[in-house]
Structure formats: C-alpha cells, structure tokens
Amino acid sequence: MSVHNPYQMYQDNSVFTAAPGELTLMLYNGCLKFISQAKKSILEKNIEGKHININKAQNIISELMVTLNMDYAISKEMRNLYDFINRKLIEANIKNDVKLLEEAEGLVTEFRDTWKEVIRINRAKQFKTGGLA
Structure with a gap:
C-alpha cells in the first residue's frame, strides 16, 4: 500500500488541469523559485544546491524555448x-555570481508579470462575452 502526499497530489492535479496559459505562468514561477534558491545556495556556499537549482531553472527556460511557435x-x-x-544562468553557475542570477531573475519576473496580465485580460474578455472565466 502506498502513501500519497496530499500536497504532491494537489500539485500534480493543478498541472494536469491547468490551461496552457496557466502552465506557462507555472513555469515562470518555478523558474523564479529555482533562481531564488540558487541565490540562497551561493550565499550559503552550497555549491551543489546552487548547481541543482540553476539546472532546474535552465530546464524551464529550455522548455519555454522549445514550445515557442516560430511562425x-x-x-x-x-x-x-x-x-x-x-x-546568464550558465555564467552564474560557473562564476557563483548572484548578480548574474539577478539579471536573469529580472527578465523572468517581467515575463511572468506580463503573462499574468495577459491571463487577467483574457479572463475579463471571456467573462464579458459570456465564456467561462
């Protein structure tokens, strides 16, 4: 008999039921979380933690890149x-440089905030036209 973590089940369900726009928002938020953890790891001189979290952030950026519609x-x-x-993430990983992570973080934050606004506007339009919000 396996014991299920309710939090993990909730997170899995959130991903499986999210609209594509919300998945992109989740990716941005995840990337920011990993960059933040990498910055903390650098300050704590935790090289392994820094490397793991920067790699996770890079994986998210790679996923965002491959899902672009190049038309x-x-x-x-x-x-x-x-x-x-x-x-910037690669360079920060090599140099253990928080400032480089902050440069990447600034751009990802701008993308995330813009994406949140796009979702908000789309929901408002759907609500006005009688669609589900």
Whole structure:
C-alpha cells in the first residue's frame, strides 16, 4: 500500500488541469523559485544546491524555448531573450555570481508579470462575452 502526499497530489492535479496559459505562468514561477534558491545556495556556499537549482531553472527556460511557435516574429525575439537568460544562468553557475542570477531573475519576473496580465485580460474578455472565466 502506498502513501500519497496530499500536497504532491494537489500539485500534480493543478498541472494536469491547468490551461496552457496557466502552465506557462507555472513555469515562470518555478523558474523564479529555482533562481531564488540558487541565490540562497551561493550565499550559503552550497555549491551543489546552487548547481541543482540553476539546472532546474535552465530546464524551464529550455522548455519555454522549445514550445515557442516560430511562425510569429515575437517568438523569434522571445527565443533570443530566453537564450540570453540561459547564458546568464550558465555564467552564474560557473562564476557563483548572484548578480548574474539577478539579471536573469529580472527578465523572468517581467515575463511572468506580463503573462499574468495577459491571463487577467483574457479572463475579463471571456467573462464579458459570456465564456467561462
């Protein structure tokens, strides 16, 4: 008999039932969480923790890159920005540099905040037109 962690079950269910836009928001939030943990690890001289968390942030950025629809010009710009963030993460990992992580974090925060606003606007439009919010 296996014991299920209710928190993990809730998180899994959240991912499986989220709309695509909300999944992107979850990715941004996860990336920010891992960057924050990596910064903390650097300050605590925890090299393994830094490396693990930066790799997790890089994996999220990679996922965001591969899901871009390259039929749109904005996607090409986003790919360049994601590549820039990824390079900052790599450099921060090599140099144990919190400032480089903060540069990446600033961009990811801007993307996340913009994405939150897009979701809010779409929900308001759906509500106005009688769709589900």
